[in-house]
Amino acid sequence: MLYRVDERLIHGQVVIAWGHQLRPERYVIVDDHLAGSAWEQDLYRLGAGSADVVFATSDEARDALPEWRAAPVRTILLTRDVGSMCRLGESGALQGESVNLGGIHHGPDRAEALTYLHLTHEDMADLRALEAEGVEVTARDLPEAHGVTLATLLNADVG
């Protein structure tokens, strides 16, 4: 199961680059807003090809995680921001897993950590907390790209 933070959720980089390598049968989108927006769900489903797409709030996803992990279904779990991934990981729900930081564009209070990754101070604190709970955090936009550890990101001049 790939856990990825990517503002664009299901889009070309995920479906084509990561999808070609991982051949996902299911996308799980953890997003409190999208979980209640049928028309936006339809848009994302169109982009997923034949793969199943599940939408869930952070709380719903945390409850369902053990079942998703146990099922023999190749899955990419996506959140659009760091905060959603951290809420999912509350109470050690993501302990032992790896989280991929895939893409967050520039925006208010965000500083560039990598060309494809812009983080707020709150994001950085959330990521530290995730790692402290036993989650490996690595930035990598494409499968063949060099992974950047959280330690390296934290040492970068962000903000």
Add this chain to the structure above:
Amino acid sequence: MSDAQGTVGIVVGHGGLSQGLIDAVRRIAGDAADCLTPLSNEDKGPDELRAELDRIVGDQKAVVFVDLRSGSCGMAAQACCRDSLVRVVVCGVNLPMLLDFVFSREVPLEELAPHLAETGRNAIASITGA
């Protein structure tokens, strides 16, 4: 780039694709390409891309061409044109489709969009030496 007389086209694509396609239209069709506006997703998040597209289209009658339906460009275009009677999305943009468009802007939108998709499909061919 806007033109109140006919439907305008906005080409939304990854990287420099949209500008490149419009440059190619201009080389072939000249000033007819003025009705086309490029929009790249480069350095834009989903909300920013959608807002920029919405601003460019404004209240004009528009065809929004996108490269990948399932990409961020396609998502932004579909969200921007949702429930609109004067905005349509055509996915899988290619040069023949755009060339057809710049000379077909007076065709009613409900006929124009499927016609352009058909033009794009018909331009794709596999040619072998056998």
